[in-house]
Amino acid sequence: MNIEILQPKPFDLVGNPIMIAGNAVGFEGHLTIRISEGHDEVTAAANAGSLSIRQFQEAVDIPPDAAFTLSRLFVTVTDDSAGGPNPPTVTVPVLYGPKILPGYVGYWEHTVVSGETLSALANRYYEDTSKYPVIQAANQHVVTDPNLIFPGQVLRIPRDF
Known part of the structure; x- marks a missing residue:
């Protein structure tokens, strides 16, 4: 088959x-x-x-x-x-x-720009800088080090209810 x-x-x-x-x-x-x-x-x-x-x-x-x-x-x-x-x-x-995120219902796509960090993205989307591991986990196939994201990368930001 x-x-x-x-x-x-x-x-x-x-x-x-x-x-x-x-x-x-x-x-x-x-x-x-x-x-x-x-x-x-x-x-x-x-x-x-x-x-x-x-x-x-x-x-x-x-x-x-x-x-x-x-x-x-x-x-x-x-x-x-x-x-x-x-x-x-x-x-x-x-x-x-x-x-990855309790209550998961989908994700936003975010294109990284120069100077952004996972902590800053967590603050922007979740109002909590400590939630950066959620973003890293959703992108673990491309973000192996939370301190290394690059301009132009498209990251998935999980959403909950």
Whole structure:
């Protein structure tokens, strides 16, 4: 089976439910979706057409009792109808907004200008300079050091209610 995950893209900042969509072709077109972070896992299923490339989509609801401890999750789509020891599988890492900011509902995009810092952005968006780790966590794939952001970078600023 060929599986192509179009949504979410690697390191997308996602909410709940997690929307998963793509293209696939397989024997019977039954896909298993797993969302995990190494400590807990949520599963769902989706269908894709057989014998030709077809679209699939599924909204996977993360229950409140999911024991996720990390904000980095892995979305894995597997053609479990293929049989055999190594069924076709694709995995995409994502960042889970509700683990980064309680009450997460989306994000603003902010283009960094010369002289800005994560603390200043936290003050601007949250009125609290100590919340800069929230911004860093939402951009951990591009901001590894909170003291190094660059003009022109587009950062995601998580929003809550």
